Amino acid sequence: MTDARADQPTTRHLLARLEPLRTRVMPPLDRIGASVTSILSRWPDAVRAPKDRDREKLALEMLFRIGKWQWENITTQRVISAAVAVFDDERRARPDLAPVRKFYLSEIATREPGAFLDGMVGVYLDSFTAGSDHTRQLAKALGQRAEDLGGRHRRLTEALPSLFHPDAVVLELGRLMLASDDPYARLKQMGLSSPHTTGLAKAAHEVFIERLKPDLAEPDARQQLFNWLTPESGSVLQSGAGPAVEALLSAWRDKTPPDALRNELSEQIIAAWNDPRLHTGGIWSGFDPSLRAVLLRWLTHQDMKFFCNMVTATQDSHMWPPRRDFWLKLYEDKMIDEAWVAFGSEARRYAQENLVRSGKTDMNRRFGRQLDRGSSTSLLIMRIGNKIVVDGCHSYKTHIFRVDDKRAPKLYQVTYHCDNIMRSSPNSKPHNSIHNWSQWVLQNV
Incomplete structure (x- = not known):
């Protein structure tokens, strides 16, 4: 007789037929966190x-x-x-x-x-x-x-x-901003959806600038400042930016930064808050005049260098290098008070491709345009004391006007016509004798 139990599966056989156990693990939370951040960013306030x-x-x-x-x-x-x-x-x-x-x-x-x-x-x-x-x-x-x-x-x-705790939180937030490489991003991460506009962040901004000010000659501190003032993920700070730019320029009140840094800072400031030579509102309305003068000196030097570098690169004339050296020496001797460039079309393209390093520079606002002679001539317009001096590339003569002469070209205009300037000029000199020409300039300014 057959034992019925022999046909019954043993416990071991039953266990062998079971599906292997699978341990369930929590899914990664990165995607959930990203979704929450996205929602808070899209709908920051109720x-x-x-x-x-x-x-x-x-x-x-x-x-x-x-x-x-x-x-x-x-x-x-x-x-x-x-x-x-x-x-x-x-x-x-x-x-x-x-x-x-x-x-x-x-x-x-x-x-x-x-x-x-x-x-x-x-x-x-x-x-x-x-x-x-x-x-x-x-x-x-x-x-x-x-x-x-x-x-x-x-x-x-x-x-x-x-x-x-309003008496303590301003200092705490200011210190937190100072401890962060990117204060704007840090404040957003904390839950301040619009860091530039909240009253609390505005109050902490003053603490942050005051604490950062002594270090602004250093590149890391400058980058930290611009990360706050001109964040990649937000708009440029306007209200309260004036004292911050003053703090930046005060680091160079008594010394001159290297050319590359001077140009970089000038372009960053102009791109964010406009050229103070063209705009008197915004941060410039109450700006410290002595620090504004620092920036204007930088811009004068920068525009002269733009003009000189462009002519050096595009004009092959043995008479140009001594002319260039003469103008730059007058600047170093602090005789040139203001300068403005009006590029012709080809020179404008060259400047955009080779001289202006900042991708934020608006060439239409940064320089004037010279329209006569098929836009082949570029002009350097300078104020030296009470005189307006206009020099040009190629064989264009140097022209000198009194500032109060109604025919004198104004600085910082959008367009210029070199032939009109030439015809209205009361006093001009060609460059065919550099010695005589340079003496004539010095005598007439």
């Missing part, structure tokens, strides 16, 4: 700041609603937009809006976690003003709710433990 023309209306609407306690047809977004208006620099101390400010502080204390609470953190950051009553009041109220903040602001409080 509520956008209202336009200036709408702010008074929003503030008065909130005053009315609080007085009548009417809350029909209003969204959290509108409440936060009104808070931006109520706590901006124009309205934050207005006596008639005191009930509105009191209302917001009360709501911070009692409202459940969510959009309102997180939105008020944004109001605090944007309106931050060191030493002000409204900043202290917002900081106190929000500090008591720090545990209830959303992910973005929890990340910020972790990076800045003193966030809601």
Whole structure:
């Protein structure tokens, strides 16, 4: 008789038939992190700041609603937009809006976690003003709710433990910026979506510049400064940039940087904040005159070198090198106060390809154009004391005008016509005798 158990699979056989165990592992979190960063970058704030023309209306609407306690047809977004208006620099101390400010502080204390609470953190950051009553009041109220903040602001409080201590946070953030090679990227990583525009970052900017200033003769410190002022992932800082550029130039107040560095800094400054010879607004309106003069000396030298290098490379004449040396010596002797170049078309192309190293340089604003003679002639226009001196490449004569002569060409114009200058010139000299020509220039300037 056959044993029935013999036909039954043994435990060993059953185990052998089982699929091998597969250990499940957590997927890499890099993609999730990148997605979160992308979302925060695309939608950095729950509520956008209202336009200036709408702010008074929003503030008065909130005053009315609080007085009548009417809350029909209003969204959290509108409440936060009104808070931006109520706590901006124009309205934050207005006596008639005191009930509105009191209302917001009360709501911070009692409202459940969510959009309102997180939105008020944004109001605090944007309106931050060191030493002000409204900043202290917002900081106190929000500090008591720090545990209830959303992910973005929890990340910020972790990076800045003193966030809601206004007397300490400015210095802490300034030091953090100083410790970072790329302060702009660091602040964005922390949760400040628009580092240049928040009131807190503006306050820390002053600390950062003051601490960085002694080291700005060094390349790493300069790069750190430009990473903050002109970030690759953001717009150029305008408000508050003047003192930063002054700090940069002050490193060279009493000494001259090498030519390559001088040219690089000049082009970076012009590309970001315009040429002070052509624009008087922006950062240049309140700029330190002595430091502005440093930059103007650099630009004068740079334009003369542009002109001289272009002629040296494109004109084969034994008379040019002594002319070039004469003009450069006058500059070194501090006789040439200002200089401006008007390139012809071929010289312009040469300058773009060989002389201007910065890809940000706008040739249409950086130099003038000379249009006569098929644009074959380029001009160097200089102010030497009370005289305007115009020299040109090839066989173009040197022309000298008094500054107050109505016929004298103006510096920093967009276009010039060399034949018109020649016909209106009261005093000119060819270069056929360099000795006589150089003596004539010295006698007439």
